[in-house]
Amino acid sequence: MADEQKTVLIVDDEADLREALKTSLEHEGYVVHTAADGEEGLSAALAQKPGLILLDIIMPKMDGTEVLEKLREDEWGKEAKVLVMTVADDLEKMADVIENGSDGYILKSDVTLQGVVKRVKEILG
Amino acid sequence: MIMNGRRGYRVTLTTFAVLIILFSGVIVFLLFFDERIPSEDLVPWLLFLAVSLITVIVFQSFRISHSAGEMAQHLARSEVMYSTELFTQLYNKSPIPYILLNSSGSITSGNFAAARLFGMRVNDLIGINVFERIDGEEKNIDRIATYPEKMREGIFVNDEEVRVARFDGAYRWVLLSLFPHFDPEGERESLLTLVDITKQKEIDKAKSEFVSLASHQLRTPIASMKWNMELMQAPQSGELEGNQKVHLEKISSAVSRMEMLIEDFLSVSKFELGTLAPELSRVQVNEIVREMIREQEHEISRKKIRVEELFHRTPIEIVSDTHLLRMAVGNLISNAVKYTPEGGTISVATESVGGILQIDITDTGIGIPEEDKEKIFSKIYRASNARSEEANGTGLGLYIVRESLRVIGGEVRFISKEGEGSTFTITLPQ
Secondary structure (H helix, E strand, C coil), X not given: CHHHHCEEEEECCCHHHXXXXXXXXXXXXXXXXXXXXXXXXXXXXXXXXXXXXXXXXXXXXXXXXXXXXXHHHCCCHHHCCEEEEECCCCHHHHHXXXXXXXXXXXXXXXXXXXXHHHHHHHHHC | CHHHHHHHHHHHHHHHHHHHHHHHHHXXXXXXHCCCCCHHHHHHHHHHHHHHHHHHHHHHHHHHHHHHHHXXXXXXXXXXXXXXXXXXXXXXXXXXXXXXXXXXXXEEEECHHHHHHHCCCHHHHCCCEHHHHEECCHHHHHHXXXXXXXXXXXXXXXXXXXXXXXXXXXXXXXEEEEEEEECCCCCEEEEEEEEEXXXXXXXXXXXXXXXXXXXXXXXHHHHHHXXXXXXXXXXXXXXXXXXXXXXXXXXXXXXXXXXXXXXXXXXXXXXHHCCCCCCXXXXXXXXXXXXXXXXXXXXXXXXXXXXXXXXXXXXXXXXXXXXXXXXHHHHHHHHHHHHCCCCCEEEEEEEEECCEEEEEEEXXXXXXXXXXXXXXXXXXXXXXXXXXXXXXXXXXXXXXXXXXXXXXXXXXXXXXXXXXXXXXXXXXXX
16 A cells, blocks of 8 residues: 555653654654553554554563564554664664564664665665 | 609709808808908809809809790791691681692692682592693683693793683683792692682673663664754755854754764674674775774864875775774874874874784884873773873773784784874784
């Protein structure tokens, strides 16, 4: 669906980061939904079926890895595109996350907003 | 008892001598006043009196010196006994574990603290080969393996950090010192001291973990600041007015500096915790060096520094950890730029000789004062001229260089002359 292709869900408990990213992506023409924790993020993902989920790892209620696991159990969710965002630089842990089926990861402290937008464009076109 | 008998004998002799002197004195006195006796007859009595007096004086002097000698001997004996007792008490009850080793490294004696360290009784220590119960961090294993040889060759070991395996399965971190010497029979013997630093190590670890956690936590607000500043500067946010752009650039540079500090703190805590395992991949050395020079481009052009790239004629490829090599090279190039005055020259050379990669970074900077050279790679240490030249350094850069190279099996060394410049050389096996 064309709408799905242009829809991004940002799941991050950091409001400042979430809002900055939302503004940038909206400026590029994406429809952006947000969620402030893992539980909210999972139900929003399953309800809205976005073209891409930007998923933080360290979050209250349910962390990113658990969201990813649960998402992959869902019929739609197992094919959903997920870009993991983190500040952790523990690449071993990240390797596990990627193996769990994400479409890559972003180190939030290393990347600019334009860098994130570029990655989103690469995935969604 | 013997002393008392001698003293009684001497008292009798003295009394006898005094009586004789008195007797001859009285006779001389009587004869002197008796006018019937010619004065020539006094001579033998006077001689007798003189001889008696001299005898008594000589005898008394001899007695005094003899008893002084005896007293000195007695004192010396007491001192030896006291020293022996003091030594025994100090050795046995010292809070520092002392151990005596024979030439094969087996324990011949240990004090209470040593027994406590190993978790056993003093007598049970005897015969244990102490070197079989010592290990340490991986980077120190080769050094630790040389202790038996050092002991045999009489080489001292001072305050080296090792781990001791107790007999209950637990471990203790200690500072080991080894002092080989010869015993009275000419056999090789060594004193081993093991100062327990387990608590300090635990505190150090907790501190490093805290720094690591705090630095991680700071990354999120920094990312937030950077993204929001980027939004402010983005065209869709509208034109910035007046000095807003200048102020925003200042904030941006402060945030970048804070970010670098946090990365440094994180790196240091990882080195200290030993959690940094190298991630090996094929690395293009010339590319990394070029990239690290590019990162300093802004400062290089601001200070009008000339940079010479003297790279190996063909690309050098090694298998190493890109991140760690970048950290080492990046810090050295950033230092060269930071401490080279305007209009100076920096040359960066790469070479591959006999399976060894060598990177030389030479500057015409402030150089390192002679008295600072030894400590330059210590954590949070800055040379005196570096402190006055550049107030903002953390003193972590060269520590990070040394430690990151250590993880990938490399080394760093330097030659430097204050006021003229420095050359730092990285060597890495290919």
